Amino acid sequence: MTVLPAAAAVNDLAIDYVEMYVGDLEAAAFAWVDKYAFTVAGTGGSAEHRSIALRQGRMTLVLTAPTSQQHPAATYVSTHGDGVADIALRTADVSGVFGAAVAGGARPVRQPTRHVGEGPAVTAAVSGFGDVVHTLVERAPGEGPGLPAGFVPALGSREARTSDVGLLDIDHVAVCLNAGDLDSAALFYQEALGFREIFQEHIVVGAQAMDSTVVQSPTGAVTLTLIQPDAQAQPGQIDEFLKSHHGPGVQHLAFSSKDAVRSVRTLDSRGVGFLKTPATYYNLLDERIGLRTHELDDLRATNLLVDEDHGGQLFQIFTASAHPRGTIFYEVIERQGARTFGSSNIKALYEAVELERTGQHAAR
Numbered sequence: 001m002t003v004l005p006a007a008a009a010v011n012d013l014a015i016d017y018v019e020m021y022v023g024d025l026e027a028a029a030f031a032w033v034d035k036y037a038f039t040v041a042g043t044g045g046s047a048e049h050r051s052i053a054l055r056q057g058r059m060t061l062v063l064t065a066p067t068s069q070q071h072p073a074a075t076y077v078s079t080h081g082d083g084v085a086d087i088a089l090r091t092a093d094v095s096g097v098f099g100a101a102v103a104g105g106a107r108p109v110r111q112p113t114r115h116v117g118e119g120p121a122v123t124a125a126v127s128g129f130g131d132v133v134h135t136l137v138e139r140a141p142g143e144g145p146g147l148p149a150g151f152v153p154a155l156g157s158r159e160a161r162t163s164d165v166g167l168l169d170i171d172h173v174a175v176c177l178n179a180g181d182l183d184s185a186a187l188f189y190q191e192a193l194g195f196r197e198i199f200q201e202h203i204v205v206g207a208q209a210m211d212s213t214v215v216q217s218p219t220g221a222v223t224l225t226l227i228q229p230d231a232q233a234q235p236g237q238i239d240e241f242l243k244s245h246h247g248p249g250v251q252h253l254a255f256s257s258k259d260a261v262r263s264v265r266t267l268d269s270r271g272v273g274f275l276k277t278p279a280t281y282y283n284l285l286d287e288r289i290g291l292r293t294h295e296l297d298d299l300r301a302t303n304l305l306v307d308e309d310h311g312g313q314l315f316q317i318f319t320a321s322a323h324p325r326g327t328i329f330y331e332v333i334e335r336q337g338a339r340t341f342g343s344s345n346i347k348a349l350y351e352a353v354e355l356e357r358t359g360q361h362a363a364r
Contacts, residue, residue, distance in 0.1 A: 010097055010194035014221035015170050016090035016137040017053070017060035017148060018253065021073035022082040025050055025065035031322075032061065035270050037165040044151040049073055053147050057168035059255070060145050062086075076131055081325045084250035087128065087173060088135040088148070089193075089222065094122040097136050097193070101126045104192035109133050115149050123149050126192070129175055129185055130248030134193075165270070166263045171254040171333050172214075172223035176241045178248060182228040186213045194218055199340060205354060208236030227251065237353050244325040252318065252329050260315040260334035261294050264302040267332070273320040275353060277303040289313070293336065312337020318353060329353075 022028040029052045032038040038054035038061060045051055048071035051064040064085075066074035076085050091097045095112045102108050107127035114122050122138040139146055147153060177185050189195040199214035209230035216223045229238040241251055257263040264274060282300045285291075289308055291299075294315065299306060304315045313336045321329040 010091070010100055011218045012091055012093075013097070013193065013217040013219065014090045016088040016135075016139075016146070017062050018084055018170065018173075019051075019062040019064055019086035019088065019135075019148075020082060021076040021080075021085040022063050022065050023077045025052060025063055028063050028065075028082065029054065032063070035272050036167070036267065037163040037270070039163075040154045041145075042147040042151040042153045044148060046150075051148070051151070053151055055145060056163055056165070058145055059167065059169055060147070062148060079246050080131065080249060081245070081323060081327065083245065083323075083328050084132060084173075084253070086125075086133050086135050087222075087250075088137050090137045090139060092138060092141070094124050094136045094138040098124040098126060100194070101134075101136075101192045105188055106134075106192040110135075112136075113149075118153070119147055119149050119151060129177065129188075132175075132248075132250065164262075165266045166257050166259060167255040167332070168258065169256045171256040171331075171335070172225050173253055174225040174227060174251045174331075176238050176245070176248060176251045177226055177228045178242060179229050179231040181248070182211055182213055182226055185226050186215050189215045189224065195222075195224070202230075204233070205236070207234035208354070209233035210236070210238050241327050245327045250328060252331050254316075254331035254333050257332055257334045260304055260317070260332050261298045261302055263332050263334075264304060264317060267319075268302070273322070274303055275318045275320055276355070277305060277317075278355075281305070307338070309338050309340045311339045314338035314340075 032054050036056070038056045040052060041055040041060060042053040043051065048068040049064050049066050051062055054061045054063065064073050066077065068074065098112050109125035109127055112122055112124040120137045120139055124136045125133050126136065128134045186197055190197065195215040195217055197213060198216050201212045203210050203212065211228050211230060213226045214223060215226065227238055229236065242248065268274065282296060285306065286296060289306055291306065292313060304317050306313060306315050314333060316331060316333040319330045321327065
């Protein structure tokens with residue numbers, strides 16, 4: 001059953017930016033610029049932190065490093081390592097969304113505040129999952145991707161730029177939760193922010209298993225894939241994430257692309273590592289799916305997976321985690337009309353991560 005909050009303000013939610021807390025700001029920014037072709041859009045900071053905003057397509061990624069133990073990034077990085085700390089949500093009515101979210105069970109983190117000058121007109125913040133919060137951002141009508149409050153735009157940051165990588169937007173965010181917390185987390189997003197449940201999956205890989213529920217904002221602009229380990233199965237990659245991350249958190253960000261083959265080839269040439277798909281996956285692919293655009297040899301060469309639903313086809317692949325703890329990683333996904341998440345691919349992607357994980361353990 002879909003549960004909606006009293007206020008209609010939540011109907012226009014979209015991702016405004018994603019903020020990551022990092023230990024080394026320059027190294028993190030260099031990696032995103034060098035490997036993923038993001039460009040610097042602006043900078044911000046205070047006596048307690050320094051931040052850099054990066055942009056590609058319609059995405060804004062904010063990196064923040066603490067310069068004082070008083071900033072929450074200090075505790076976050078010490079506990080979790082580098083990772084996503086804020087999924088900021090844009091809306092035309094911050095006060096309305098804030099009130100509805102708190103009434104629906106969210107913890108108030110920062111009361112609505114009006115700003116003057118460039119940037120957001122109003123911001124506030126509410127709790128999300130684990131140590132991740134949601135900053136609520138209100139901008140002028142029709143304003144495109146912007147910067148967080150207090151940021152200074154980089155020279156030329158307003159100029160339209162294209163990238164050979166071709167990443168467009170954040171398709172979805174995958175979240176690892178403790179066993180037993182999946183239902184309550186899904187209900188929280190329905191009651192606090194008006195999300196609706198659109199997909200459920202129980203995945204078994206050998207002796208391991210996990211449960212997944214996908215919740216989505218009313219417009220479909222914000223999608224969270226919530227994942228918990230099956231406590232009745234053997235411990236696996238979700239359990240390891242929770243152990244290494246020290247609690248719930250963002251497992252991966254999925255970046256949309258118009259041409260996943262081109263994006264993956266370009267990213268690979270820039271030094272991004274991707275998980276390998278077993279060769280057997282492609283042997284019977286022609287019998288399972290009639291490819292409409294990409295050639296089978298191109299998919300095989302780039303390790304892309306393909307699936308389809310009633311709306312069309314999708315192509316997806318995970319990067320190998322470059323995180324010292326082996327936690328967060330990323331996904332490239334191209335949708336050609338498909339709106340679901342590739343049920344048969346979820347298991348294949350899980351298996352690919354498991355092969356990477358067990359291979360890393362064997363190499364230690």
